[in-house]
Amino acid sequence: MVLYPVMRKLLDKRVVLASASPRRQEILSHAGLRFTVVPSKFKENLSKASFPTPYAYAMETAKQKALEVARRMHQKDLRAPDIVIGADTIVALEGLILEKPVDKTDAYSMLSRLSGKEHSVFTGVAIVQCSSQGGGLDLDVSEFYEETRVRFSQLSEELLWEYIHSGEPLDKAGGYGIQALGGMLVEAIHGDFHNVVGFPLNRFCKKLAELYHPPRPEDRPREKQDSIPAVDTFDRLGDSKGAGPGQGGARGDRRRPQAPGREHAKDADSKPSVESVPPTAVLELIDGYKVSKALFTACKMKLFDLLRDEGPLSTADVARKIGASEGGTGQLLDVCAGLGLLDKTEGGYSNTPLATLYLLSDGEYSLHSLIMIHEEFSWPFFSYLDFAVREGTVQTQRALGTAGEDHYQECFYKNREKKLQFMRAMHGHTKVAARHVATAFDLSGFTSACDLGGSTGALAYELARQYPGLKVTIFDLPEVIEDAVFFKPHGPEAGQVSFVPGDFFRDTLPEADLYILSKILHNWPDDKVHQLLSRISRSCKPGGGLLLVEMLLDEDKCRPLPALLKSLTMMVLFQARERSLSEYHILLQAHGFTDVRAVRTGSIADAVLATRA
Numbered sequence: 086m087v088l089y090p091v092m093r094k095l096l097d098k099r100v101v102l103a104s105a106s107p108r109r110q111e112i113l114s115h116a117g118l119r120f121t122v123v124p125s126k127f128k129e130n131l132s133k134a135s136f137p138t139p140y141a142y143a144m145e146t147a148k149q150k151a152l153e154v155a156r157r158m159h160q161k162d163l164r165a166p167d168i169v170i171g172a173d174t175i176v177a178l179e180g181l182i183l184e185k186p187v188d189k190t191d192a193y194s195m196l197s198r199l200s201g202k203e204h205s206v207f208t209g210v211a212i213v214q215c216s217s218q219g220g221g222l223d224l225d226v227s228e229f230y231e232e233t234r235v236r237f238s239q240l241s242e243e244l245l246w247e248y249i250h251s252g253e254p255l256d257k258a259g260g261y262g263i264q265a266l267g268g269m270l271v272e273a274i275h276g277d278f279h280n281v282v283g284f285p286l287n288r289f290c291k292k293l294a295e296l297y298h299p300p301r302p303e304d305r306p307r308e309k310q311d312s313i314p315a316v317d318t319f320d321r322l323g324d325s326k327g328a329g330p331g332q333g334g335a336r337g338d339r340r341r342p343q344a345p346g347r348e349h350a351k352d353a354d355s356k357p358s359v360e361s362v363p364p365t366a367v368l369e370l371i372d373g374y375k376v377s378k379a380l381f382t383a384c385k386m387k388l389f390d391l392l393r394d395e396g397p398l399s400t401a402d403v404a405r406k407i408g409a410s411e412g413g414t415g416q417l418l419d420v421c422a423g424l425g426l427l428d429k430t431e432g433g434y435s436n437t438p439l440a441t442l443y444l445l446s447d448g449e450y451s452l453h454s455l456i457m458i459h460e461e462f463s464w465p466f467f468s469y470l471d472f473a474v475r476e477g478t479v480q481t482q483r484a485l486g487t488a489g490e491d492h493y494q495e496c497f498y499k500n501r502e503k504k505l506q507f508m509r510a511m512h513g514h515t516k517v518a519a520r521h522v523a524t525a526f527d528l529s530g531f532t533s534a535c536d537l538g539g540s541t542g543a544l545a546y547e548l549a550r551q552y553p554g555l556k557v558t559i560f561d562l563p564e565v566i567e568d569a570v571f572f573k574p575h576g577p578e579a580g581q582v583s584f585v586p587g588d589f590f591r592d593t594l595p596e597a598d599l600y601i602l603s604k605i606l607h608n609w610p611d612d613k614v615h616q617l618l619s620r621i622s623r624s625c626k627p628g629g630g631l632l633l634v635e636m637l638l639d640e641d642k643c644r645p646l647p648a649l650l651k652s653l654t655m656m657v658l659f660q661a662r663e664r665s666l667s668e669y670h671i672l673l674q675a676h677g678f679t680d681v682r683a684v685r686t687g688s689i690a691d692a693v694l695a696t697r698a
């Protein structure tokens with residue numbers, strides 16, 4: 086009943102549930118959602134070991150289930166649904182991921198492990214928004230997960246087998262159904278019950294509200310974290326009638342927090358006042374540079390490494406160990422805690438999972454070197470943003486004190502330490518989104534790929550992991566290739582990847598069925614972009630593919646904000662830019678590529694695939 090306003094707004098949309106689970110169908114239809122069920126044919130066989138966390142595995146599986154259905158329906162119908170929902174439920178216990186048992190023995194082994202212990206149930210959910218553009222398919226993925234902690238009583242052998250013989254465990258994650266007989270095994274539950282049954286309804290509703298009408302910054306603190314957003318939030322879902330991209334419809338609103346000034350002025354239909362348009366958003370914008378600088382400084386001082394190795398530590402200990410003032414250190418640590426990077430307890434400061442995953446200097450998904458590049462390289466260029474905008478030129482002289490044409494080469498490739506720092510930065514950044522990119526399209530039809538400017542091979546190795554029949558060549562400058570060996574993984578995928586030195590503007594490109602340009606086009610001005618695409622077009626055989634990995638701007642070019650800021654960075658550093666899908670479409674068509682499709686992965690890079698006509 087309460088949810089009716091959301092469902093009403095979704096009434097004119099084709100919603101598809103990509104799930105055969107009767108429980109998911111029941112939960113969503115009881116909530117009033119109208120949808121069609123199209124079970125996914127995605128084989129749930131992703132390598133669990135390659136995911137940093139159990140929930141990352143569940144989210145990726147959910148995403149792949151939904152994407153498979155969206156693509157299949159698009160191909161069959163030439164019209165994709167508007168929204169495809171995918172979900173995946175798993176049980177995690179002591180580092181193990183348990184899915185549906187394959188037989189009764191497997192059910193026994195799962196249930197006896199769970200007996201007398203607490204485990205986590207994770208459901209990953211993917212909401213894929215689809216739009217067809219000129220026959221192509223644009224997919225925008227939003228993902229989330231929910232965790233519920235469940236404690237089992239000690240189960241006797243007799244009870245265990247009786248339960249298994251009931252037949253209930255076989256199609257249920259972890260081998261039990263909490264909603265039926267399995268409820269008798271459960272001593273306690275902490276979190277969303279529906280999440281255990283297969284669909285986290287509460288988080289789903291919050292996500293819908295966020296996607297279709299992000300809350301205004303000044304409203305955020307007042308929202309109760311543990312409740313479904315108020316009905317009026319749902320009610321303000323944009324009507325999609327007549328609202329194309331950029332016209333403020335439901336799709337137009339997603340990912341762009343409404344600028345408070347705009348919204349209030351429209352609502353009030355009168356002159357904005359300090360009361361109707363409070364300055365909070367502007368004050369937050371003023372503080373933006375302080376947040377970046379605090380992060381840069383903490384990384385530069387390797388605070389997160391220190392706390393990983395010796396934490397939790399008090400302010401005095403940290404100050405002594407890094408040789409800094411106690412007052413200054415305390416303030417920096419508190420800001421990091423305020424930013425969600427550190428936990429502060431009586432025992433001292435320690436890293437949050439966010440810091441552990443991304444801010445250590447040597448973590449698998451480390452963004453530490455990238456942060457240092459921003460501190461040392463981008464920051465001085467941004468200090469001259471006004472000159473860059475006014476003059477339309479790269480401010481190398483002002484920012485670096487040199488007039489070199491090719492400051493990129495000068496800065497990163499002349500000095501080995503700087504080059505390695507740059508390679509580590511690109512490696513971490515690429516790795517974070519590599520799996521999303523590698524699985525955005527089904528690339529199993531390609532047998533050879535060439536990643537132009539593929540650097541350390543972060544994407545190539547992921548492609549090799551996902552497609553065991555694929556051989557990938559990295560084509561990059563000799564000075565990059567000579568150090569790429571430091572990034573080689575130990576697994577069998579290393580054997581599928583080879584390196585060829587060369588300059589993609591000058592040398593003959595290696596032969597391949599699929600060419601890849603990952604974060605390359607955004608580095609170059611338009612004339613160079615055309616030059617490169619024309620070279621690839623000449624090398625690519627008809628039917629071959631070109632995969633672009635970039636952040637996609639929406640058609641109105643006002644969102645998403647991370648892509649806009651990236652574009653500004655590219656302008657300041659290289660007189661280059663990010664593009665929208667239709668801009669890529671035009672570029673690619675001009676160079677003989679058709680069937681241009683895009684997947685907005687929801688991660689820090691999107692993927693565009695085109696076919697050589």
Ligand SMILES: O=c1[nH]cc([C@@H]2O[C@H](COP(=O)(O)OP(=O)(O)OP(=O)(O)O)[C@@H](O)[C@H]2O)c(=O)[nH]1
Pocket residue numbers: 103104105106107108109124125129150172173174175185256257258261262263264267281282283
């Ligand atoms: O307490 C309960 N725990 C889990 C379930 C059900 O278990 C399955 C989990 O499997 P999965 O997420 O892979 O989903 P499938 O059923 O295979 O359907 P898809 O087509 O979406 O892959 C799920 O059905 C839960 O509902 C339960 O019922 N109770």
